[in-house]
Every structure is written in C-alpha cells, then in structure tokens.
Amino acid sequence: MSFAATVLTLYPEIFPGPLGISLAGRALAEGTWSLGTVQIRDFARDRHRSVDDTPAGGGAGMVLRADVLAAAIDNAAVDGPPHRPILAMTPRGACLTQSRIRMLASGPGVIVLCGRFEGIDERLFEARGIEQVSIGDYVLSGGEVGALVLLDACVRLLPGVMGAASSGDDESFERGLLEYPHYTRPVEWEGRTIPEVLRSGDHAKIAGWRQAQAEIDTRSRRPDLWARHSGARVQPPSGARHEKDE
Ligand code: SAM
Numbered sequence: 722m723s724f725a726a727t728v729l730t731l732y733p734e735i736f737p738g739p740l741g742i743s744l745a746g747r748a749l750a751e752g753t754w755s756l757g758t759v760q761i762r763d764f765a766r767d768r769h770r771s772v773d774d775t776p777a778g779g780g781a782g783m784v785l786r787a788d789v790l791a792a793a794i795d796n797a798a799v800d801g802p803p804h805r806p807i808l809a810m811t812p813r814g815a816c817l818t819q820s821r822i823r824m825l826a827s828g829p830g831v832i833v834l835c836g837r838f839e840g841i842d843e844r845l846f847e848a849r850g851i852e853q854v855s856i857g858d859y860v861l862s863g864g865e866v867g868a869l870v871l872l873d874a875c876v877r878l879l880p881g882v883m884g885a886a887s888s889g890d891d892e893s894f895e896r897g898l899l900e901y902p903h904y905t906r907p908v909e910w911e912g913r914t915i916p917e918v919l920r921s922g923d924h925a926k927i928a929g930w931r932q933a934q935a936e937i938d939t940r941s942r943r944p945d946l947w948a949r950h951s952g953a954r955v956q957p958p959s960g961a962r963h964e965k966d967e
Pocket of ligand 1: 835836837838839841856860862863
C-alpha cells in the first residue's frame with residue numbers, strides 16, 4: 722500500500738513543486754506515494770466562493786472558516802484510504818520531530834490542511850480531530866511550504882526511496898543526536914585537511930570519532946537535544962534571562 726498524501730490549500734499549483742524532482746519525484750512517478758490536492762475554495766458556500774471572514778472580537782486580517790474547511794476535509798477523508806491522520810499547519814502547533822515523521826511515514830498517509838491569512842477557526846481542530854503541527858518558531862505566509870517540508874521528510878523514509886545503502890538510521894535526530902560532520906576529497910583544501918582518523922581505514926576508530934563528534938556538536942549547538950539525550954537538566958544559555966528576572 723502506498724503512502725497517500727492529500728493537501729488542502731488555496732494554492733494547489735504550488736504542488737508537487739520540489740516534491741516532483743529527485744528522490745521524492747521519482748518515488749511519486751513510481752507510485753511509492755501519491756499526492757492529491759484539494760482546492761479549499763471549491764467548498765465555499767456562497768456565490769463569491771468566500772473561504773474566510775473577519776476575526777471574531779475584531780482585529781486585523783481574515784480567518785479561514787470552519788464550515789468551509791470541514792466540508793473540504795470530509796470530502797478528502799472519504800476520497801482516500803481510511804484512517805489517515807489529519808494535520809493542520811500552524812505556528813501554534815507542536816513542532817514536528819523526526820520521530821513523529823517516522824510514525825507518519827509508516828502509516829497510510831496524511832491529509833494536510835494549509836492555513837493562510839490570520840489562520841484557521843479554532844473550532845475546526847477539535848471537531849475533526851486535527852493534529853496541529855508547526856515546522857519551527859517563525860511565521861510563514863501560508864501552510865504550503867510547511868506541508869512540503871512535512872511530506873519531503875516523510876517520503877524519503879518510505880521503503881526503497883533512499884535505497885538500501887542509506888536507511889537514514891545514522892542521521893541527525895534518529896538517535897537523539899546531530900549527525901557527525903562529513904568530508905570528501907580533496908584531502909587538502911585551502912589549507913584545511915580531512916581529519917587524519919577518517920583516512921586511517923580503522924573502522925572502529927572512525928566509528929568512535931564520529932560518535933564523539935556527534936556528541937560534541939549536539940552539546941554545543943543543541944543543548945536542548947543534548948539534555949534530552951543525556952537525561953541532564955536544561956541549562957539556560959549563559960546570559961539568557963527571563964523577563965521576570967529583569
Ligand atoms: N496569525 C498566525 C499566528 O500568529 O500564529 C499566523 C498565520 S500565518 C501568516 C498563515 C498560515 O501560515 C498559518 O495559518 C499556517 O498554516 C502557516 N504557517 C505559518 N507559520 C507556520 C509554521 N511555523 N509552521 C507551520 N505553518 C505555518
């Protein structure tokens with residue numbers, strides 16, 4: 722059974738975009754996964770095809786209507802394989818992680834709702850059992866780029882997409898660490914040489930060096946990951962102070 726993705730968007734022409742080339746594009750052409758888009762506007766109820774309205778309580782911008790989105794979601798749910806999780810892209814959601822991506826990639830597929838404007842009527846999430854997900858602590862102009870990120874991360878994990886040689890098991894986040902650094906020829910470039918151990922041919926020594934580098938880099942670059950990995954308490958970065966400390 723292939724992984725079936727359906728994206729609900731006001732801009733279906735964005736897809737497949739980068740997912741139509743390279744590994745994901747080949748897998749799409751081979752039927753390892755499928756991608757459908759739904760134009761949210763097709764589910765509008767008035768002759769102006771409105772999908773949004775002004776925010777309750779006032780304020781700038783427009784909010785995507787729950788009734789229109791629910792109709793689009795219900796249609797997508799009956800139109801594809803059963804039991805696909807429904808995800809909405811929103812900066813208010815839980816940040817996507819490699820482990821969540823692995824779980825999604827091992828399932829039947831996903832229905833992904835892309836927001837626009839100020840966002841989505843909150844009542845929709847509970848009413849349709851929607852998981853709210855974010856791709857990071859910054860604000861995009863729409864959920865489509867986030868959906869591309871989510872699908873790219875899932876598709877490369879599908880069986881056969883990366884090829885037998887690369888299972889992805891060694892990569893950043895898989896074992897709670899960042900990956901070790903990589904080098905390739907030439908051995909010397911602009912006065913910098915590849916670490917001697919990587920040229921030694923001693924596989925045990927190389928594995929030890931890589932593990933040590935992964936730990937050093939995770940500790941210095943991502944103290945949050947390191948704390949989780951090592952079970953240590955997270956130390957706020959030096960100099961960082963909370964507002965209430967001011
Ligand atoms: N008013 C919203 C807020 O402050 O939380 C931001 C709305 S944003 C301009 C429009 C849409 O972009 C959102 O509904 C969401 O679909 C998408 N979006 C923006 N940032 C995102 C992020 N970090 N992760 C996932 N989706 C995001």
